[in-house]
Amino acid sequence: MSNSSKIPGIKIIVAAAMALASGVVFAQDSGSDGGGSTNVDGSASNGSGMFADFDVSWGGFIRPELAISLGSENPNNQRGNTFNGVPTARMPGVPQPVDALGGLLPAFSVPNPLLNDTVTRPVNRANNFFNLNLLRIELEGAMKFTPSLKLVARLRSIVDPGNYSSFDPVSVANAATGSIQGGDPGLYGGAPNYFQFSVDGMKRPNPLEAAGPNYLVYFPALFLDYQEGPLNVRVGNQQIAWGQAIFFRVLDVVDGIDFRRHSILDNAQEEFSDKRVPSLGVRVNYQFTDEILADAFVQKFQPTIYGNPNTQYNVIPSQFTVHDQYADYDTKLSYGIRLKGNFGQWGAQAIFVSRLNPDGVFRWTASGVNKNLPNNNPLGLAVNALNNGLTPNPLTGQVGTSGEILAQTPFEASPGGVYSAKEWFTYAASARLDGVGGLNAAINEFGPSTNSLLASPVDNYTAAGRELDTFFIAAGDGLRGHIAREYFREYNIGGGVSYVVEGEPGSLLDQLIINLETTYTPDRRFTNPTLSRDYIKEGNLVSALVMEKYQRFSTSFPATYMVLQYMHRTKDDLFGRSLKGYGGSVDQAATGVNGGSDYVVFAFQQPFPQAIWRIDFAGLYDVRGGLLLQPGIRWKPNGSITADVFYSYINGSITGGNPNNNALSTAAFADEITFRVGYQF
Template sequence: MSRTDIGIGRGLLAGVAFAAMTVVTGAQAADYNIQGFIRQEPAIKLTDEENPYNQQGNIYNGVTVTQDSSLLIPAPGAGVTTTTRPIGGADNTFNLMATRLEVDFQANFNSNWNGFARFRGYFQPDIFDSHGDPEFFETDLWSGGRGTFLEANGRNYMVDLPALYLDYSDGPLWLRLGNQQIAWGESLFFRVLDVPNGLDLRRHLLLDLVAEEFADERVAAPGLRGSYRVNNDIEIEGFTQLFSPSVLANPDTPYNVIPSQFTIHQQEGFDDAEWSANVGGRVQAQFGDLALQAIAVNRRNPDGVFHWTDSGDPVLGGTPFSMSSTGVYSAQEWFTYAGMARLNGFTVFNTAIREFQPATGGLGAFEAPNQTLAAAELDYFFQALGPLRGHIARVYPRENIFGVGANYVVGAGPDSFFDQLVIRSEFTWTPDKVFTSPDLSQSHIEEDEYVASLVFEKYHRFSQEFPATFMVLQYLFKSESDMFGRHLDGMGATGARTSGLPSGEDSFNAVAFAVQQPFPNLIWRADFSVLYDLNGGALIQPGLKWKPNEAWTAEAFANITMSDGGNDDIIDTIDWADELTFRITYQF
């Protein structure tokens, strides 16, 4: 990390401090408003399937598995044993049982200056049948275990300021200084132009209401953002913002999606990226019914990429492994979970041997010429050393993203269904984008990635008795990775011990449809959303909202997941997460 990065980061921090002092002290002499809500958010499981990425949901718990290293041991009958993963299963009723408090502070100082702050408190009691005492919110990123910049947390709670900024406007000029989200792009489920910020997955993964478009997940960070309207049709925008990575759900928490047999070393990669800044710009132009935009962003990839790293284990230090009862017990488990993680179980083993010499060679490990021999070698070490954990590091490479977008509003006459239909397209190109390699090599994969979406959006009134129905149909294409950023070369492993390595995919393709229907009195609203991966997985989210008055709101929505398996679609990763979520909100 350069001194320039540190200087930019500390300058942004000073800006946030200035914004905070101005909002707090200036509000006394300004027009201000305070409002907020308190909400209870339970999510009830709809099946008895547990999260397989957690220790107590591991599909090999209590299952007797054969360990076979006989190819390496010539004696007749030698090298064949059995093992049983001794960790007990779980029996959970809920995926979520949280209490949320949010308070907004708005201040108007004069015709040019405004301030805004949002306080968020989130409490998740440990009502879960989980392994050990998992940390729900503490994360090895910012000092003190903070996942985001303006955050304090404990094992079961977090409080943060997702917004703390000053706005300045003077004619065509607008500036925003402070802790803020930057939301670009207008696609449900998909993020094409929405590249400035990462996502915080600790609270409810990506399973909130689709219509909210990542509003609760998008990671805020200190920054300076501004725009200048050249004329009525052209606007230029730019930003610089402190880098803050996406925050993963922790191991053995309900929404964890990384196999808990891994230990993730986050701090070492973040130390290199800490205090660095992202920068970007956007130009928007309006030509009648056609709107165009173009973006350019230089950022650190907030999702990060992963590779094998030294475990630092007292016995197996110098290798990416450590001995632990929470590790992998057999070659069968190894290949099964490699497929689930979109890794190549054969090459990931050989990479661990090759890139950590001489320590691995000193243990007698060697690169296997085929999967069958690799399975035998794995079982040999499991027999000799017991279960092993894998250690991976997360790093955040820089990348340049260039994108364009277009919106067109169709005019087809007031009686036509197509009148006022909005056709929207977004496209980005990331040259030499860095991906996690399916073999977890420290070399990574570098390839140009193209991402595109096509969106049809429409408000239409089908009946004079009902308000207009909102409908949106979308298509997403990605050339090198799936919607979660996993490289397509890792797709399609069957998990078999001696066969079924990843077949890979040429591209990722998905469609989404959403409809929202308010009822005549506007007290009720029905929602329905579907995300379909063309490889055979679907997420269906029906919902209903009831708002009898200004103070109270009740919502219910289900997340129903369906996958045909095969480790080649995105829904397969969350196929255990069928749930019914309720939200009871009191606004003040």
């Protein structure tokens, strides 16, 4: 048996690829006896008899992609953690009911200076030269069976050898607290896993995908296409893109986004073309008249895919273990319809989509890790004595060891977690979470187990810091947090109007296309900044104004394509995070911001004569202080070779304020220059 046949899911991929290849071979063979031929440039092959209308077109490309880091290590990863190697003071407090006045004072209001210490996070910082180092191969083709029916397929293969300075969990294991135990060991117990999408209780969340730690093979498209007059039906795995904006997703609500490869840092003007998560479904288009189109779909729900822990563009701090609950939603369907019309200079469209929000929401969940607190410190000894597994806890009546009780809370006493209150508040703020509220939610929603461990809710930042440091010291190596990801149905109601300006020929206004798009989602659920299971539920309005045109500035150069955009979101940011989690820092919990979020984009493309060279530029400005600039140049010496280089500059605090008040600071570490050289065949 070959190695590929042992890889889960690879048989499906190989079989489909062989079917596509066999169609090409069949057409070529029929040409050898006078029936026609198939050319690699995609021209058709004509058979005879029952296959008189059968033909095949195919092509593809191979492209290495490199991104050289000009910034810092990703702080969301173990080896980029900003507290690595930094001595940090921990100042515990005295819990109720054993405080200095017999439980009469608020919890942890009394400091415990006898147990003050200094901790240094025991992970070496990395200094990677590459942020990205992968090889991409794509094959695409179509088999035409009849004038009305064809099979469309695109197969994408990606390999990343993982030549980075990566985190090794064995390096932090020790005799007192052992190793990292919770979650999928393929994600948290070994080397970084760049491509496998892991969910609890399910081996293959994406049915037409085969993935391993260093490779990904899947079908962005594999569907039957039926066209008969005004009717078009597509059945199979496909992506659906609605709307006009780049960077912004307003009407483009059907598919989630795959962030595994290059996060948001691919060429911005490619508009998520290779990032929408494909899904099995049926799409029906009907052209009622030359002006009016109806576009409807029903598809299997597939979620947005975030980068795995300790991979180059991971956005979820790796001190936390994620339990994805997608297996509970695998059979759910999303559906929707769009009506679109063009009437002279005017255009209009309207959408209604019922979907499970693919981004999901996150909350605290029980760790399930049964590991006692270590006895190498007085706090651990005290908690272990209260929870000895033999006699009831005198405070709650629970019977169990500290490990058994800790397993019923969102925490795990293991290395590679959070080591100090300062680290807790820093990372809560950067993730747009509430450090004080998050502590209280974990305590209140997992009682009485948390009470058996002497945890109590607090009402201020100082007390929260003391309580956190108390339990980080008791855990020996700090604590890892556990969170669950869930999905909820929502209804997106949207519309748009467009207008083509007719001005003086050659002027800036002539043929300017103006688009206004907006969607409203009543009762959208957002992750609560406290990570409470009581999710935020409120209506959200997202609107974008898009102006684009081609303008010729010189008779010697082709026309310049330009686009200017503005977006306003009432309740969340560009990445769908509630604005109530904004404003935190190492010194304070999140305060939230009012007034919504606002973004401006300007982009252009300028081809040179003969179209061998092209200059690209895209810029995104978050009015609260974030900036992304992406200049680039493309060289295409012939029809087969294309070379790109572009620089992504991200500044998360151009106004000098709190970087946690804008969306772009999340990716501020990723200043980089990207090279891509493709050969098309």
